[in-house]
Amino acid sequence: MNYGFHPSPFGVVLVIATDRGLAGLAFAERGEEKATLDDMTRRWPKARYVEDAAATAPLAQRVFDPALWRSDRPLRIVMIGTDFEVRVWETLLRVPLGGATTYSAIASKVCTAKAARAVGAAVGRNPLSFVVPCHRVVGKNGDLTGYHWGLTRKRAILGWEAGKLSAAA
DNA sequence: AAACGAGGTTCCT
DNA sequence: AGGAACCTCGTTT
Numbered sequence A: 001m002n003y004g005f006h007p008s009p010f011g012v013v014l015v016i017a018t019d020r021g022l023a024g025l026a027f028a029e030r031g032e033e034k035a036t037l038d039d040m041t042r043r044w045p046k047a048r049y050v051e052d053a054a055a056t057a058p059l060a061q062r063v064f065d066p067a068l069w070r071s072d073r074p075l076r077i078v079m080i081g082t083d084f085e086v087r088v089w090e091t092l093l094r095v096p097l098g099g100a101t102t103y104s105a106i107a108s109k110v111c112t113a114k115a116a117r118a119v120g121a122a123v124g125r126n127p128l129s130f131v132v133p134c135h136r137v138v139g140k141n142g143d144l145t146g147y148h149w150g151l152t153r154k155r156a157i158l159g160w161e162a163g164k165l166s167a168a169a
Numbered sequence B: 001a002a003a004c005g006a007g008g009t010t011c012c013t
Numbered sequence C: 001a002g003g004a005a006c007c008t009c010g011t012t013t
Helices: A033-041 A053-063 A083-093 A103-110 A113-124 A151-168
Strands: A002-008 A011-018 A021-028
Touching (some): A011 A033, A083 A103
Antiparallel strands (some): A011 A021
């Protein structure tokens, strides 16, 4: 796996890629790049990691520029996780830009309605932050309940998306 | 408003 | 294997 750190509208992002496509995308606080990398590599302990910012830079650029989200050049992604997690993430991928869903709604689709917390855990462990719209999930009552990389960042992303939406319209 | 328990899955020891 | 943690939710103090 190749990885590299790149600037983004929301801070530094760690991009992890395999020869089959994008595998990981995580936000890092300034100075905490190492911790973020550890956090990611823990997900796939058996993988070999090589820093190659040149390989990951184009991916980072593409992900954060909606103008490049074209169906004729789909972003290739690789989802590595348990059955449950992958199901949750695939459900999330169907949430449209600017849309929102709830943990319990996903839970009832993937498992039972009471698995909301499990969904929360799975969403939180989502290695493809931002690409998989884990930030468009809100609590049942419409509140932003939590975010692995900070509620502040979650709000920033939602605001950014709202801006992109009005720009497109 | 705060505390609590149920509930599903995964992580860590 | 056992316990704790998690981006939850509904109910009870």
